[in-house]
Amino acid sequence: MPVSDSVDRDDSAGEVGSGDGLPINELFCSLQGEGRLAGVPSVFVRTSGCNLRCWFCDSYHTSWEPTHAWMDLETILAEIESYENAEHVVLTGGEPLIHETAVDLLEELSARGYHTTVETNGTVVPDAPIDLASISPKLESSTPTPERAPAGVDAGQWEQRHEADRIDLEALTSLVETFDFQLKFVVTDDGDMPEILDLLAELREASDEPIRDDDVLLMPEGATREQLAATRTRVAQLAIDHGFRYTPRLHVDLWNDAPET
Numbered sequence: 001m002p003v004s005d006s007v008d009r010d011d012s013a014g015e016v017g018s019g020d021g022l023p024i025n026e027l028f029c030s031l032q033g034e035g036r037l038a039g040v041p042s043v044f045v046r047t048s049g050c051n052l053r054c055w056f057c058d059s060y061h062t063s064w065e066p067t068h069a070w071m072d073l074e075t076i077l078a079e080i081e082s083y084e085n086a087e088h089v090v091l092t093g094g095e096p097l098i099h100e101t102a103v104d105l106l107e108e109l110s111a112r113g114y115h116t117t118v119e120t121n122g123t124v125v126p127d128a129p130i131d132l133a134s135i136s137p138k139l140e141s142s143t144p145t146p147e148r149a150p151a152g153v154d155a156g157q158w159e160q161r162h163e164a165d166r167i168d169l170e171a172l173t174s175l176v177e178t179f180d181f182q183l184k185f186v187v188t189d190d191g192d193m194p195e196i197l198d199l200l201a202e203l204r205e206a207s208d209e210p211i212r213d214d215d216v217l218l219m220p221e222g223a224t225r226e227q228l229a230a231t232r233t234r235v236a237q238l239a240i241d242h243g244f245r246y247t248p249r250l251h252v253d254l255w256n257d258a259p260e261t
């Protein structure tokens, strides 16, 4: 569903409001491009609005400039069901879990027998049925600074706010204890590894559930083929060196991360 027809732009700081529905940026069928289900045909539901502002966000129109059409649950479910072969649904954003209605959507999808993956930054713990929590905690290298912000935006107050909110150890612990999960770190360069290793040690200490090296995925930063080409070989080597998984970004390789891919 292209949302270009009836979009709202929301200039608030990320709280896109609540209501009987969800702010939807795009809804499409593709292959899961990331993580342990990479390659699986899936319907993607992308909500708008985020509580963080990664400088590299590949979904700028859900975070820095939230853009969406409001859709009620029935319409969203009907669009999902129109993709007759799809068994997997990926709920993503923006940060999908800032919207209370995301829980209703996940309950409806579970009742209809879909496998659900939620792509989340790990700062919100929902009381919802989720088959795979795909958690991507945000590292210091994601923080927007005056030198490191998307073109044309003033990162302003977001440097402090993002830095303060990006890691919530209690929420991360609760997520890994509650759901089948993967921890998917966006890696910009070697300098990210100490923070990843420290966070993992803290999480392993805090969590009652084991976190295996196999649950940890390193994903190269890059929203275009060119950017990805500059990071992926190094990130693959880091995965080998540390015994973590590497995840490709198939949608970037295949379609250069075009809308609705």
Ligand SMILES: C[S@@+](CC[C@H](N)C(=O)[O-])C[C@H]1O[C@@H](n2cnc3c(N)ncnc32)[C@H](O)[C@@H]1O
Binding pocket: 050, 056, 057, 058, 059, 092, 093, 094, 095, 096, 119, 120, 121, 122, 135, 136, 184, 186, 219, 220, 221, 222, 223
């Ligand atoms: C747009 S986010 C939406 C879900 C949630 N807000 C999050 O960050 O996990 C979807 C996935 O894309 C990743 N991502 C965003 N921008 C990226 C970039 N430039 N390179 C690599 N991964 C990126 C995020 O880390 C996350 O795993």
Ligand SMILES: Nc1nc2[nH]cc(C(=O)O)c2c(=O)[nH]1
Binding pocket: 030, 031, 032, 033, 034, 044, 059, 090, 092, 093, 119, 250, 251, 261
């Ligand atoms: N094909 C494809 N796979 C994805 N996996 C996670 C995505 C996301 O933006 O959350 C994504 C996406 O945008 N496209």
Ligand code: SF4
Binding pocket: 050, 051, 052, 053, 054, 057, 058, 059, 062, 063, 093, 094, 095, 121, 138
């Ligand atoms: S948390 Fe996710 S959606 Fe929000 S700015 Fe970062 S990558 Fe984008």
Ligand SMILES: [Mg+2]
Binding pocket: 058, 059
């Ligand atoms: Mg994406």
